[in-house]
Amino acid sequence: MNSSPEIVVLDGATLNPGDNPWDAVAALGPLTVHDRTPAGLTVERAQGAPVVLTNKTRLGADVIAALPELRYIGVLATGYDVVDLAAAGARGIPVCNVPGYGTESVAQFVVAQMLAMTRRVELHDSQVRGGEWNRCGEFTFWSTPQVELAGLTLGVVGFGGIGRRVAELGLALGMRVLAHAPRPKAPIESALFGFTGLEELFEYSDVVTLHCPLTAENDAFVNAALLGRMRPGSYLVNTARGRLVNETDLAQALHSGRLAGAALDVLAVEPPDPANPLLAAPNCLITPHMAWASLTARKRLMAIAADNVRMFLGGAAQNVVNKKFL
Template sequence: MTGQDQGPLMVVLDGHVLNPGDNPWDAVAALGRLTVHERTAPGEVRARAAGARVVMTNKTPLRAADIEALPDLRLIAVLATGYDVVDVRAAAARGVTVCNVPGYGTPAVAQFVFALVLECCHRVGDHAASVRAGRWAAGPDWCYWLTPQMELAGRTMGVVGYGGIGARVAELAHAFGMNVLVHAPRPKPAPGWEPFAFVELEELFTRSDVISLHCPLTADNAGFVNAALLERMRPGAILVNTARGALVDEAALARALAHGPLGAAALDVMGVEPPAAGHPLLGLDNCILTPHMAWASLEARQRLMAQVAENIRAFLAGSPVNVVGG
């Protein structure tokens, strides 16, 4: 797709998932000469972004060497909240602004967290499949269940990270009647409801029945959910990750799922996406994997598109917003 003939050259490196056909680029295209690539391989970045003043990326990495090779580049507009695909320090050294889109996916992701939690609790999909396969019609009883059914009320939800999504997940957990524990790296105001407590990370992993990750990926926290933390978890507990796959040591997680203490995991993100065939988590019945889709409601993608356009508009006007730094 190509935009208007006037204005700065703008390039989208990987636009397919944001607009697979239902979320047009019109608001962005109105701001300059827009070219949208559905997908871009790492080796294609420099050629496709050559001459562009604005480059937009979702998951296509922009590393230091790429940024250095693009002398016309002035703005990297990340099509997401997380910006670990961009070397922000290299961008800052070159005077390139980097902005992201915070908050657009809060309702969608928080809702999806509980879709995963409830699937772990009830295995609705497995039971529906068994009914379609004829088990209920052929059975002697009016009722059956294939897995233990777990109530959330009275149990403890641990939330790691207390930004917009983490706070909303905590609210939803409270609505289910759960006790809520939160670990946040910086002080945050507590909500106006109880039971709620800020705790250290080790205590959260020790006391929680369900743990949901909501922190950005940094060089300091990659793989922090390791064997030592997983061993602290209660027998039968559930781990949910809709943040970044690399936060979790996946080999340690596979061992904890296969041999205990973990009861189940539900992951919408992986360290490498898509995962390779034969990945150890793919073969575990107590691990639910979804294809990085928690953010993908049409409403969320429309909010994202509108905010990307606003980010670019503000930058071109000389007053950039949602700037992230190295």
């Protein structure tokens, strides 16, 4: 491999909207950065480049087959479902992701979502500015139930770095924590923490938060059956992948009043289709896939992505997610 290969970034606008320069990547070879790439231009823009970096631009088997010079795929995220891992592996192309960069950013956002649903701070600010405090005639008022998180049970589905950090923050807030992981994980040493089965987690938690990757097996696994197990008045949080949730079933659970609220930073289609039933569902907070996006986290992502490329060029690829196909 040439020590200075051409590097193409297919969709760099979200990682660097102007405050997070590409200098560390540019130091490794000639660099072309596209803010975003329509599907029809992917092959054209990546043609001839041995190193291609992508965030959400899909690199399916057909695209990979059309890029004979391609030797390395870097995913500018932790999730890597945008790349056909088997097709890349069959060509001997490592696919490297960026794990761990957003742990604190996402975990803190989950806490913000829980507090937003249980205390409704922005709603009450709006009501004060609309004169409702003056009209009530008291030194205080509230228009929604004010719910303490301390003493409630937090269910964490998936126990990687982010799930574990969310569990730690839940414990710090005085919550009991139940966690579910498909493979054995080290527990948190606390009398308020324990692992449990998936159905039991949904049944006994007041807040369920999702922190698992999207796979063919768990697509839309949060469905009417699991939602029906949740306690009346409970909450759902999703900062993982939108397709983990059956959005029609969740909308119905919110309309029925069984759930007190849902806070979603991800949807099955992003941006959402105007017909998405969650847009009209009550007590549903939807944010634009931003939990990861603190500047500190994006700087960390940039540094690790550059280090991934540097390690590959040195013959020792790291954070390879398709090892079994190579």
